[in-house]
Amino acid sequence: MINIIWLSMIIIGVLVAAIRCLGVTVTPLGIYLAPSFEPLSQLTHSIFDYSEFAVTLALGLVGIMALWLGIMKIAEKSGLITVIARAMKPLMIKLFPEIPPEDPAMGSIIMALSATMLGLGNASTPLGLKAFADMQVLNKYKTIATNAQCTFMAISTSSITIIPATIIAIRTAAGSANPAEIIAPVIAATAVSTTVALVMTKILQRLPRYQVENYLEAEAEEVKHEES
């Protein structure tokens, strides 16, 4: 997907510039041509400018990323996630009714979501994978997602983010007067998106078209296909 988008953006860009090189102007009196290479040379110039900017930008991030990753390392090592996880448990039991409260899956779900909330990017992906593996143990049909897995997925992609560190770093590098001013708006916007994620999963999982039974037939057919 990303490959096609990337390629088409370049092709469209060069094509549009090439067309503009013809310098077509349409007036009631007729069509005029004023050919020039200006748009294409501008494009070349801009591409070189941007690739240089990519490096300047990335190097500008080093300081703040280092600061944040340092703080987060302390949070990780001191077991702060466990404390947050304990506080979130009552809520999580309600959100994942299919998962027994004492099941290891519940523990790993809570840990993973707490890490996402703290913006522990590197630490939260392995925790998420662990949560999925634990939920899979409870899955009756191994190739079809469970309600709990869908809910977890929707929450983790919309999750409340407390500190968007990379964004603050980019804003600082770009000379913002107040790089952190976006923290509260981000919390508010993610609160909205998490709510929508939860409501949507609870509504959609009841719809007939998303019932597990529908997928059973499709899966059975596929297996038959593979065998023959």
Added chain:
Amino acid sequence: MKNLKGKIILFSVLGLLVASFFIFSFVDVMQVISVLAIPVIIVIIPIYGHAKGIKVYEVFTEGAKEGFQVALRIIPFLVAIFLAIGAFRASGAMDILTWILSPITDRIGMPGEVVPMALMRPLSGSGALGIMSELIKTHGADSFIGRLVSIMMGSTETTFYILAVYFGSINVKQTRHALPAALAADLAGIVASVIICHALFG
């Protein structure tokens, strides 16, 4: 007993937050949260770590070491996406796209320049980061567009990537309602960002 104490703390925090919205304006409350967030975190986490017997200074530097790697790791992605964005913008193709989408985006008060980022966000995190940086460079970090893309970036996720990684890891092929629900959440995040940004910085 312990549970009760937790509930009291939770409700008093929530109560204070709700009350503060009535006493002060939404804008004030948002500003205070933004100002306090970082100082509170850089105090609480190290104190907690120290209390747990962590060598805070050493652990901090151990984590900070990764900062350079993170920055280096994103350079190839930034160059790649800037190539596409550079060609797309300098040629005037971006202006055409913005113009085509303006009837829809104007209605929700979203500047057309932001549309490519909203489209890229669920597909590629580094791609969206590239577009965001480019918009911030062009328009300034403290412009309306600069603030809006920052908020949008922070409140949405690389949904397709996460879906592929998580479900792929356990070999689940039928993802049922996971994708529609997650995309609806992303859309809600984008619309909420626009509304909140207008309310605070409009």
